[in-house]
Amino acid sequence: MIELQDVHKRLGGRQILDGLTLSVPQGMTFVLMGPSGTGKSVTLKHIIGILRPDSGSVQVDGQEVPRMDRAQLMALRKRMGYLFQNGALINWLSVAANVALPLQEHSKLGKGEVDDRVHEVLRLVGMDHAAKQMPPDISGGMKLRAGLARALVTNPEYVLYDEPNAGLDPIISQQIHELIVEVRDRLGVTSLIVTHSRACAVHCGDRIGVLEHGRIAVQGTVAEMTHSDHPLARAFLGGGAD
Amino acid sequence: MNLLATIGASLSARVDRAGYVLNLLVRAVGYLPRLGRRWRFLLDTAFNAGVRSLPVTMVVAAFAGAILAMQTGIELRRFGDTAVLGTITALSMCREMGPFITAVILAATVGSSIAAELGTMQVSDEIAALEVMSVDPVDYLVLPRVVAMAIMCPTLTVLSNLVGIYGGSVIAEHNLGVSSSLYWLSAREALTSSATLLPKEVYVGLLKAVVFGIAIATVSCAAGLRASGGALGVGLAVQAAVRNSVILIIVLGFIVTWFFYFLAG
Ligand SMILES: Nc1ncnc2c1ncn2[C@@H]1O[C@H](COP(=O)(O)OP(=O)(O)OP(=O)(O)O)[C@@H](O)[C@H]1O
Ligand SMILES: [Mg+2]
Numbered sequence: 001m002i003e004l005q006d007v008h009k010r011l012g013g014r015q016i017l018d019g020l021t022l023s024v025p026q027g028m029t030f031v032l033m034g035p036s037g038t039g040k041s042v043t044l045k046h047i048i049g050i051l052r053p054d055s056g057s058v059q060v061d062g063q064e065v066p067r068m069d070r071a072q073l074m075a076l077r078k079r080m081g082y083l084f085q086n087g088a089l090i091n092w093l094s095v096a097a098n099v100a101l102p103l104q105e106h107s108k109l110g111k112g113e114v115d116d117r118v119h120e121v122l123r124l125v126g127m128d129h130a131a132k133q134m135p136p137d138i139s140g141g142m143k144l145r146a147g148l149a150r151a152l153v154t155n156p157e158y159v160l161y162d163e164p165n166a167g168l169d170p171i172i173s174q175q176i177h178e179l180i181v182e183v184r185d186r187l188g189v190t191s192l193i194v195t196h197s198r199a200c201a202v203h204c205g206d207r208i209g210v211l212e213h214g215r216i217a218v219q220g221t222v223a224e225m226t227h228s229d230h231p232l233a234r235a236f237l238g239g240g241a242d
Numbered sequence: 243m244n245l246l247a248t249i250g251a252s253l254s255a256r257v258d259r260a261g262y263v264l265n266l267l268v269r270a271v272g273y274l275p276r277l278g279r280r281w282r283f284l285l286d287t288a289f290n291a292g293v294r295s296l297p298v299t300m301v302v303a304a305f306a307g308a309i310l311a312m313q314t315g316i317e318l319r320r321f322g323d324t325a326v327l328g329t330i331t332a333l334s335m336c337r338e339m340g341p342f343i344t345a346v347i348l349a350a351t352v353g354s355s356i357a358a359e360l361g362t363m364q365v366s367d368e369i370a371a372l373e374v375m376s377v378d379p380v381d382y383l384v385l386p387r388v389v390a391m392a393i394m395c396p397t398l399t400v401l402s403n404l405v406g407i408y409g410g411s412v413i414a415e416h417n418l419g420v421s422s423s424l425y426w427l428s429a430r431e432a433l434t435s436s437a438t439l440l441p442k443e444v445y446v447g448l449l450k451a452v453v454f455g456i457a458i459a460t461v462s463c464a465a466g467l468r469a470s471g472g473a474l475g476v477g478l479a480v481q482a483a484v485r486n487s488v489i490l491i492i493v494l495g496f497i498v499t500w501f502f503y504f505l506a507g
Contacts, residue, residue, distance in 0.1 A: 012471075050370045074376040088371040091363075102375040150375075 001026050002047055002158065002192065007056035008214075009042060016042050017053070018214030024192055024207075029184055031193045031201040033236045034211030040194040041085055043211070044160045047192070048082055049073045060158070078106065081156035085163050085194075087147030089135040095146045096122065096131040102154050121149040124179060126172065140167045148176065152183065159183065159191040165200050177203040198237050202226065210236055263464045266380060267456070270388050273381040280386045288390035292398060295351040299344055299398055300405050306339050307331060307406030311413040315420075324420050328428035331410035332403075336433065337443040340403040341395075342495060345454035348395055349487035353462040356387055357483035360466025361476035369467065379467065388459040395455030396448045403447070446502045453494050458487045 002024040009017040016039040024030040032040050045051040046058050052066045059065065060076060068076065089098045099118045103109055109117070122128045125145040135143060144166065151159055164180065165173040177200055183189050184204075193204055201208050202222055209219035210232045218230040225233050277284070311331045318324045360383060363369050372379050407429055414420040433441060440448075462483040469479035 045370070048374055050373060077374055077376050080374075082371070082374045084367045084371055086366065088367040090368055090371070101377065105375065105377050150371075 001059075001061060002030075002190065003057070003059045004043070004046070005057040005059075007043075007046060007053045007058060009039070009046070009051065009053050011042065015214060017046075017056075020056070020211070020215050022209055022216055022219070024190055026190055027184070027188045028206045029180070029191045029193060029204055031195060031205035031208045032211060033195065033201060033208065034232075038211045039214060040211055041162055044082070044162055044192065044194060047160060048077060048080055078154065079157045081151035081154065081159040083144070083148050083151040083159070083161045083164055085166070086140065087135075087143035089143055089146055089150075091135050093135075094131070095127060095133050095135070095138070095142075098135070098146060099149045099153050102150065107154075117153060118149075121153045122146075124152070125149045126175060141169070141172065144168065145172070145176070148179075155187065157187075157189060159189050161191060161193040161195075163194055163196070165195065165197055173197070173199065180204045196236075201237065208237065259464075259468075262468065263460055266384060266464050266467070267388070267460045269378075269380045270385045270460070273378070273385045274389075276381065277385060277389060280382075284386040284390050287386055288394050291348070291352045291390055291394045294355075295347050295398065296401075298351070299347045299402055302343050302347060303340065303402035303405040304409035306343050306402075307335055307409030308413045310334055310339060310406070311410030312417070315413065315418040319418060324414075324418050325424060326428060327410070327414050327418065327420050328407075328425035329432040331414075331425075332407050332429035332432045333441075333443045335406040335410070336403050336441075336447040337499070338447070338495070340399045340406055341447050341450040341454060342491065343406075344399045344402045344451060345395060345458060345491045346488060348391065348398070348455070349458045349462075349484055349491065352391065352394075353458045353483050353487045354480045356459065356462040357466040357469075357480045358476055360463055361469035361479035362466075364467055364469045365472055365475055384460070384463045384467075387463055388456055391455035391459035392452050393455070395458070396451035399448065399451040442502065446498065450495055450498045453498060454491050457490045457494055461486045461490060 004020055004022050007017050007020040008015070020043065022030065022032075032043065034040055042051060046053055047060065047065065049065045049068060057064060063072070063076070065076065089095070090101065093101065096118050099121060100114050103114045103117060119128060119131065122131055125148050127142065127145045127149060130138060130142060130146075135146075138146070144164070148161075148164060151161075161180065165176050168176060180191070180193070181204055184191060193200065195201055205222050207219060207221055208225040209216040211217070212232060218228065218233050219225070220228065226237050228234070228237075311327060314330045315324060315327055318327060360369070369379050372382060411422055411425045414425045415422045433444060438445075465479040465483035465486065469475045
């Protein structure tokens with residue numbers, strides 16, 4: 001269970017989050033939409049403890065994230081996968097080495113087991129063929145998929161996806177949506193997805209919320225939201241949206 | 243009042259930055275026992291740093307030695323005492339000039355590239371990604387760079403010293419009428435005849451080089467890690483890294499010399 005209560009955060013002299021409240025029940029997928037620059041990525045960074053709120057509460061499994069010490073944060077992060085916007089791959093490591101990184105630094109797996117696991121996840125995101133390539137040499141969509149593999153490689157209980165299908169063609173997009181749903185159904189993962197894509201929201205989400213002016217302006221189930229008259233819901237999920 | 247507030251704010255920002263750099267160094271040292279896992283990366287970093295800055299450092303060192311010989315030679319000539327030129331050039335090269343120019347070149351080449359690299363990682367969320375994977379950037383990125391520079395700076399300094407002394411010998415022979423054999427004899431004597439294993443000038447100079455290497459790496463890592471705001475922020479980080487490194491090189495160089503020659507005798 002992920003729970004944010006009345007979170008406020010100022011960044012670069014602007015009030016980015018202004019009373020944000022949202023909750024993701026165990027095993028559910030919450031889709032967060034909203035205009036560019038409204039603080040969607042900032043919200044995700046609060047949940048994994050990279051940013052701390054000025055006020056308000058951020059809880060995972062009833063534990064207050066901003067009050068965690070280093071060891072507790074590490075323990076939380078081991079249970080959480082995070083797909084960064086654009087992948088955030090380490091530039092001088094190959095795709096496979098990037099995906100192996102979370103396993104090498106902390107698990108007691110041997111080299112063979114790590115390799116097997118890395119290739120298994122790379123296959124899931126359709127990147128097995130590019131395992132040896134370096135991040136500067138691959139396309140944006142490929143970086144994103146490698147980042148996705150890195151987020152999933154540790155079999156996390158929670159996954160935060162920041163724009164999992166940005167810049168992907170419709171066929172690969174569809175595969176990624178199916179992967180997200182499969183991860184939820186098979187492993188019972190609780191997740192939060194930030195996306196601009198109606199297809200992704202409708203396909204992957206249990207609930208959808210739209211962020212505006214630092215708080216959730218409207219939220220509901222997928223059915224409620226696709227039929228809502230709220231202008232933001234119509235802008236992001238109506239017939240004209242894609 | 244307003245002016246005071248501005249000065250106060252700028253001062254507190256500076257103290258805050260200095261605190262960040264010191265904290266970074268202390269945390270990096272805390273990971274020293276686990277350095278073994280990073281040895282490959284460390285060797286790569288050290289090798290790259292050395293190779294990249296070697297040619298420039300050598301050219302500058304040769305000229306620095308030549309300048310040193312000219313400066314002292316002009317004065318010595320007035321007293322007709324140019325025989326000690328080799329001694330003076332060798333000792334001041336080892337104590338001051340060698341470490342100083344090597345460090346300045348390293349700040350401009352390696353320091354700037356460290357800041358650019360870590361700054362780019364910061365603004366593209368790669369540092370955050372490391373933290374999310376519970377990989378401490380201080381352990382993974384800062385420590386190997388600090389150790390690599392602590393090794394590379396004195397190593398290059400030894401070469402700079404030799405090349406600098408050679409640069410001085412050219413001036414000595416061609417412009418000051420000191421025979422090359424006399425120059426080298428007095429230089430060698432100054433650098434070998436000593437009660438301790440190494441003469442004071444040499445070990446103080448090498449200690450300085452180690453301190454400079456650590457300072458450049460730490461300051462440059464700190465500048466990169468604190469970058470924000472896209473490519474512009476990375477540019478500012480590089481600028482801060484080089485500027486702060488050069489300031490520290492001069493101040494720390496003064497402190498070390500003062501400590502060994504005036505405070506501790
Ligand atoms: N570390 C930071 N320092 C200062 N300002 C920041 C920082 N991080 C984010 N911001 C600002 O906060 C605002 C929200 O950023 P955020 O990345 O969360 O937007 P977003 O909703 O994810 O937008 P997009 O859809 O474009 O990704 C932006 O205006 C950004 O400039
Ligand atoms: Mg974003």
